[in-house]
Amino acid sequence: MMVAISRGLLEQIVALGVAREAEEVCGLLLGQAGTIEAILPAANVAPDPARHFELDPAALIAAHRAARSGGPQVIGHYHSHPSGVAIPSRTDAACASPDDSLWLIVGGGEARLWRAGPDTVVNVIFSEVSLDIR
Numbered sequence: 001m002m003v004a005i006s007r008g009l010l011e012q013i014v015a016l017g018v019a020r021e022a023e024e025v026c027g028l029l030l031g032q033a034g035t036i037e038a039i040l041p042a043a044n045v046a047p048d049p050a051r052h053f054e055l056d057p058a059a060l061i062a063a064h065r066a067a068r069s070g071g072p073q074v075i076g077h078y079h080s081h082p083s084g085v086a087i088p089s090r091t092d093a094a095c096a097s098p099d100d101s102l103w104l105i106v107g108g109g110e111a112r113l114w115r116a117g118p119d120t121v122v123n124v125i126f127s128e129v130s131l132d133i134r
């Protein structure tokens with residue numbers, strides 16, 4: 001299982017994460033199954049944005065509404081770990097739903113892609129997805 005993304009888009013997401021050292025940045029991944037075609041940066045409305053992220057619900061609702069009326073599909077989201085690595089944290093696992101959505105995480109100057117799938121023991125398990133950088 002691979003997911004395609006353009007090099008320019010990937011560099012843009014990494015740059016967004018690196019630019020904000022003091023807080024996590026986040027946004028939506030738009031496209032179709034197997035391809036990330038665009039991103040939609042969203043405000044991080046978490047009370048403690050240095051350590052957590054919470055996508056602005058208004059941005060989420062607007063994106064889903066646009067998708068229903070023929071726009072690009074919401075296939076996941078991205079967020080950064082300003083002082084961490086690009087691996088899902090314990091908090092991420094606690095907040096994730098086992099909905100097979102994509103999680104692109106920026107940390108340590110790189111981006112890695114994960115899929116949040118169902119697991120019988122721990123509810124959600126993250127599996128790494130290879131990025132097909134074009």
Ligand SMILES: [Zn+2]
Pocket residue numbers: 079080081088089092105
């Ligand atoms: Zn995280």
